[in-house]
Amino acid sequence: MDGAEIEEVYEESQDLKPAAHFEVSTSSEVRAEDEVLSYPHEIPPPDDGFLHVCAAIDPNMPDDLKDNVWAQVCMMLEKVDLDDETIAYVACAFYCVMLEMEKFQQKPFSYSMLTILKICSVSVIEFFDKLSRWVQIATSSKKIIDQSHKIESSLSVSFVIFKKLLPIFRSLFQFVGSDSDSSFDSNDLFATIWLMTIIMKKSLPAEDLITSFHLLLCVVEWVYKDLCFHGCEEHIEPESVNTMMESKDGVRVLEVLCRSFDGVLLDAKHFRTHWFNQKRETILPCLDHKDLNIAANHKQYLTSLNSIYQDIMLRKGELDERMFLPEDAANVFDAALDSSAIELLRRGSTDSRFADAELLLTMSTQNCLERLAEVKRSPVRSDAKSYVISSQQLRPLGPITQIDASATSLQRLNPIVPSDYKLEGSALQRYCLQTKDNPLSVLELNSYMLGERFVERVAAECSDREELYDPSISHSPDEHRKAMTMLFYVLVEHIVLGERKQNPERDFQGLLRKEEFLSAVFCCAMELVLFVQESERAFPWCLEVCGLPAISFQKIIEVVIRNETQLTREMARHLNKLEERVLEELAWTHGSPLWTMLSRKPNSVPTCEEAWGNPKTTLVVSPNKRMRYEVDSNNMPQKRLPPCSAQMSFFSKLYYLASLRLTDICERIRVDDRGRRMMWTLLEYILKEERSLFTDRHLDQNLLCIVYVVCKANKADVSFVDIMSHYRNQPQARSHIYRSVRVDSSICPSNGTSRREGVSSGDSSAASSQQLRSHSAVGPSPEKPVSLDGSVPIAVPTTPEPQSTASGHHVDLIVYYNKVFLPRVEEFMRDLSENSTLASLTPMPARRIPLGTPLKRSLSDKVTVVPYSQMSYMQRDTNTIRYRISQSPSRDFRAINRLLSKNRPLYRIAGAPEVNPPLGYRIVI
Incomplete structure (x- = not known):
C-alpha cells in the first residue's frame, strides 16, 4: 500500500484531513531511539482564542497546565487538519493533560470538565466523540483510554437511573413550591435524593445498572420514611400512603417500589441490609443518621452533599452528574414528559448545559449495558451468551x-x-x-x-x-x-x-x-x-x-x-x-444414567488433562519427534486427537465450562496464579473423590463454594457476598442458584452438620474450621425452588448418594457451604494450603480459541484488527532478527540490510531457473 492509499484510508476511517507534511530525520548515523518528529517550526505561542478559554476557566491558571495543553493541541494540529473543530479538541487536551498531571498522580482535577465544556461550547456527546478520536490519533496510554471509557459508562448508568427516578419521585411525592428562601420545597427534595444517590454510587464495588437501581430505591425509601416520621404531609402523595400502609408491619416502601418499578425484592433487601445500611454513615458523614430530618436540615445537607460530590468528581476526573438536576422540579410532575427524559431536560432550563441532552439519545439502556460490559469484563468473548458454543457451530448470516x-x-x-x-x-x-x-x-x-x-x-x-x-x-x-x-x-x-x-x-x-x-x-x-x-x-x-x-x-x-x-x-x-x-445441572439429578456410568469402574472421572487429550504434551514439540497434525482443505493445521468416549466428551465440555466461569470470577476478584491452581485442583478432587456433592445441585453452586474456600484459605479479603455479586454478571446466573440449594433433610440453618452429607474429619481443629467458615448471609430464601422458566418444580427425592431415596429441602448457598461443602473438603484444603508447592498444583486451563474463528475487535466501522495466523513449527526459522521501529538501534537495521545483500544472488545465467538460497534468518519488523 503506497502513501496515497494510506492517506485515503486514513481520511475515510477518521473523517479528518491529513496535515500538509511532516519531516522525519533519515540520518543513518543517528540511533533510532533518538529520532523524533522534526516539525517545520517550533511550537508557536498560544493564540488569543486559546488564552481567552484559559482565562474564562481560571484567570490564574498555572502556566505548566496551560503550556502542556497548548503543546497537545499543536501536536494534533500537526497530525491532522482540525478545520473548525479545534475548540472541541482543546477540551480533549485539557482532559488528557489533567489525567496525566493530576489523577494519575493521585491528585484531584483542578477544574470541572463540565465547566470546561460549557466554556468551550461543546456538548457532552461531541466531547466523547472527539475524545475517542483523540486517544487513537495521539496514541494515548491505556490508562487514558480506560478512563475515558469509564467516565462515559458511569454517565450512561446515571442517565438510566435518572430516568427511573422521575416516575418514582412523582408516585411518592407531590409538588411543593418555594414560599421563601428558607422553605423546603420539591427542588430541594429532588436535589437531596439525587445527590445522595450519585455520591453513594461512586462507592459501589462496581457501578452496574442493577446495583445502582437498588441503591436508588434504598435512598428513596430512606427519605420517604424520614418525611413521614417528621410529619411532612405536604410533600407526601396522599394516594401512596394507603398503599404503603397495607401491612401492619409498618411502611413497606421498598416492597412497593420493587413491585411497581421492576425491582428484585430479595436482592434489594439484601443490598439494603449488607451494604446500604452499613456503608451510609461512612460515605455520608455529614448527615444525622439517627434522626435525618431533611426538612429541618436541608440547607446544611445540600451544602455538605454538594461539597462531598464536588471533591469526588474532581478526584475521579468524571463529568458532573448534577447536570441532570432541573432548575424547576415542577417539570418532574408533568406526566406528559414520561416518554422522554430528553424533553424533560430540555424544558428544565434554558441553561446551556441542558443542550447536552442530545447525548442521552445514544445512551439507551442497551447501549449502557454494552459499554459497561466492554469496560468491566476482560477481553470480549465470542461466547458471551453461551459458554459451550464452538467454531463448528457458527452459522453464516442469511437473509432476514x-x-x-x-x-x-x-x-x-x-x-x-x-x-x-x-x-x-x-x-x-x-x-x-x-x-x-x-x-x-x-x-x-x-x-x-x-x-x-x-x-x-x-x-x-x-x-x-x-x-x-x-x-x-x-x-x-x-x-x-x-x-x-x-x-x-x-x-x-x-x-x-x-x-x-x-x-x-x-x-x-x-x-x-x-x-x-x-x-x-x-x-x-x-x-x-x-x-x-x-x-x-x-x-x-x-x-x-x-x-x-x-x-x-x-x-x-x-x-x-x-x-x-x-x-x-x-x-x-x-x-x-x-x-x-x-x-x-440436569445431568447431575438423582437417577441420572451418569451415576451408573461412573460407578462401573474406579477412577471413572478423568482429569482435565485426560479429557482434553493430554494437552501438556502437545504444547511444546521437539523437532526430532513427528508432529501429530493433519492438513485440512484450507491448509490449516488441525490437531488430531485420539477418539474419545461419550464420557470423555462430557467431562471435556464440563471442564471447559467450569474453567470459563472460574476464570471470569477470578479475574473480577483478582485471584493470583496460586489461588487459581488451588481452585482447579480442588475441583478435580471433588469430581473424583467427592462427586456426590454434585447430586441434584447446580455446577455453579459448587464453583462458588470452591472460590470462597480458596480465598479464605489464602486469607483474601473477599466475602461470599462479593463473590455472588460478581457471579451475577455472568450470563447464565440466576438468583435461585445461590438462594435454593438442595440438601439432605437433616440439614437446617439451626442444626449442626449433616450426619450423611457433612462428615468432617475427626482430627480437624476447631480453629481451622472456624477460619474457613462463612459468616455472611444470603438473605431470606424463597419458599420453593424456582426453575429457569419461572415455574415451581415438583419436589424430587434427593440425597448426596445416588442410591438413597431420602427426601431433602432447600437452603441458601452459605448454609450449604458451612453445613455440607466445607466438612467434605476441609481436610483436603488444609493439606493443599500447608503442604502443596506451586508446581504440584494443577494449573487452570486457558480458554481454547479455535483456529478457524480468531477473535476480532472492531475499532471503527471500517477498520478491523485480527490476530496474525500462526505458522506451524516446521515453518518457523530458528534464527530471527527483530527490529522495532522507533525502539531498536539503527545498527540492527544495517545488519538486516547486510543480511539481505548477502543472500541476494549477484547474477543469474540466462535460461536457467533461479534458485533462491535458503535464508538463515527470519526478519520481523
Whole structure:
C-alpha cells in the first residue's frame, strides 16, 4: 500500500484531513531511539482564542497546565487538519493533560470538565466523540483510554437511573413550591435524593445498572420514611400512603417500589441490609443518621452533599452528574414528559448545559449495558451468551425475512425441511435398503410412538386446565407432530450421510436400531419445533415426553449441529444453551444414567488433562519427534486427537465450562496464579473423590463454594457476598442458584452438620474450621425452588448418594457451604494450603480459541484488527532478527540490510531457473 492509499484510508476511517507534511530525520548515523518528529517550526505561542478559554476557566491558571495543553493541541494540529473543530479538541487536551498531571498522580482535577465544556461550547456527546478520536490519533496510554471509557459508562448508568427516578419521585411525592428562601420545597427534595444517590454510587464495588437501581430505591425509601416520621404531609402523595400502609408491619416502601418499578425484592433487601445500611454513615458523614430530618436540615445537607460530590468528581476526573438536576422540579410532575427524559431536560432550563441532552439519545439502556460490559469484563468473548458454543457451530448470516404469524411448523423449518420432502425416495431410504437388515421400519415405529406421546401429552395438559395453555402448540398438535416427524427423518438422514463421509467403512445399521439414538434425535426435532413456534413448553418438557435422560440428549446436540448445516444461528444457539443446561445441572439429578456410568469402574472421572487429550504434551514439540497434525482443505493445521468416549466428551465440555466461569470470577476478584491452581485442583478432587456433592445441585453452586474456600484459605479479603455479586454478571446466573440449594433433610440453618452429607474429619481443629467458615448471609430464601422458566418444580427425592431415596429441602448457598461443602473438603484444603508447592498444583486451563474463528475487535466501522495466523513449527526459522521501529538501534537495521545483500544472488545465467538460497534468518519488523 503506497502513501496515497494510506492517506485515503486514513481520511475515510477518521473523517479528518491529513496535515500538509511532516519531516522525519533519515540520518543513518543517528540511533533510532533518538529520532523524533522534526516539525517545520517550533511550537508557536498560544493564540488569543486559546488564552481567552484559559482565562474564562481560571484567570490564574498555572502556566505548566496551560503550556502542556497548548503543546497537545499543536501536536494534533500537526497530525491532522482540525478545520473548525479545534475548540472541541482543546477540551480533549485539557482532559488528557489533567489525567496525566493530576489523577494519575493521585491528585484531584483542578477544574470541572463540565465547566470546561460549557466554556468551550461543546456538548457532552461531541466531547466523547472527539475524545475517542483523540486517544487513537495521539496514541494515548491505556490508562487514558480506560478512563475515558469509564467516565462515559458511569454517565450512561446515571442517565438510566435518572430516568427511573422521575416516575418514582412523582408516585411518592407531590409538588411543593418555594414560599421563601428558607422553605423546603420539591427542588430541594429532588436535589437531596439525587445527590445522595450519585455520591453513594461512586462507592459501589462496581457501578452496574442493577446495583445502582437498588441503591436508588434504598435512598428513596430512606427519605420517604424520614418525611413521614417528621410529619411532612405536604410533600407526601396522599394516594401512596394507603398503599404503603397495607401491612401492619409498618411502611413497606421498598416492597412497593420493587413491585411497581421492576425491582428484585430479595436482592434489594439484601443490598439494603449488607451494604446500604452499613456503608451510609461512612460515605455520608455529614448527615444525622439517627434522626435525618431533611426538612429541618436541608440547607446544611445540600451544602455538605454538594461539597462531598464536588471533591469526588474532581478526584475521579468524571463529568458532573448534577447536570441532570432541573432548575424547576415542577417539570418532574408533568406526566406528559414520561416518554422522554430528553424533553424533560430540555424544558428544565434554558441553561446551556441542558443542550447536552442530545447525548442521552445514544445512551439507551442497551447501549449502557454494552459499554459497561466492554469496560468491566476482560477481553470480549465470542461466547458471551453461551459458554459451550464452538467454531463448528457458527452459522453464516442469511437473509432476514419476516415470518408470517400464521405460518405452519413446516414452513418455519424451511430450508431445513424442504416443502416437497418425502421419506419415500429419500437418501435415508436408499441407505436403509442397502443394509443387510433394513432398519426403516424401526425408524417409522419409533417416530410414530413418540409422536403419539406428544399428542397425548398435549391433550392431557389441555384437559387439566380451564383455559387453553400454549395455544401455538395446543391448537393443532397433529400438524406439529407431522413437522417433528419430517424433521426427525431429515436429521437422521443428514447425520448418517455426514458421519458416513467421515467413516466410510463404518456400518450405521446398529445405530439406526438403537432406541436411545432415535429418541434423542426425535427429542431434538421436537425441541426445534417448539422453539420456532415460540412455545411456552420450556425445556426439559420434551425430555419428559420422550422419557429420555438429559445426558442422552446432550450426546446428540453436537452431532446434530455438526451435520445439519441448514440450522439457523438462533437454532444452533438455542441447542447450545440446552447443552449448557444439561452439563451444569440436569445431568447431575438423582437417577441420572451418569451415576451408573461412573460407578462401573474406579477412577471413572478423568482429569482435565485426560479429557482434553493430554494437552501438556502437545504444547511444546521437539523437532526430532513427528508432529501429530493433519492438513485440512484450507491448509490449516488441525490437531488430531485420539477418539474419545461419550464420557470423555462430557467431562471435556464440563471442564471447559467450569474453567470459563472460574476464570471470569477470578479475574473480577483478582485471584493470583496460586489461588487459581488451588481452585482447579480442588475441583478435580471433588469430581473424583467427592462427586456426590454434585447430586441434584447446580455446577455453579459448587464453583462458588470452591472460590470462597480458596480465598479464605489464602486469607483474601473477599466475602461470599462479593463473590455472588460478581457471579451475577455472568450470563447464565440466576438468583435461585445461590438462594435454593438442595440438601439432605437433616440439614437446617439451626442444626449442626449433616450426619450423611457433612462428615468432617475427626482430627480437624476447631480453629481451622472456624477460619474457613462463612459468616455472611444470603438473605431470606424463597419458599420453593424456582426453575429457569419461572415455574415451581415438583419436589424430587434427593440425597448426596445416588442410591438413597431420602427426601431433602432447600437452603441458601452459605448454609450449604458451612453445613455440607466445607466438612467434605476441609481436610483436603488444609493439606493443599500447608503442604502443596506451586508446581504440584494443577494449573487452570486457558480458554481454547479455535483456529478457524480468531477473535476480532472492531475499532471503527471500517477498520478491523485480527490476530496474525500462526505458522506451524516446521515453518518457523530458528534464527530471527527483530527490529522495532522507533525502539531498536539503527545498527540492527544495517545488519538486516547486510543480511539481505548477502543472500541476494549477484547474477543469474540466462535460461536457467533461479534458485533462491535458503535464508538463515527470519526478519520481523
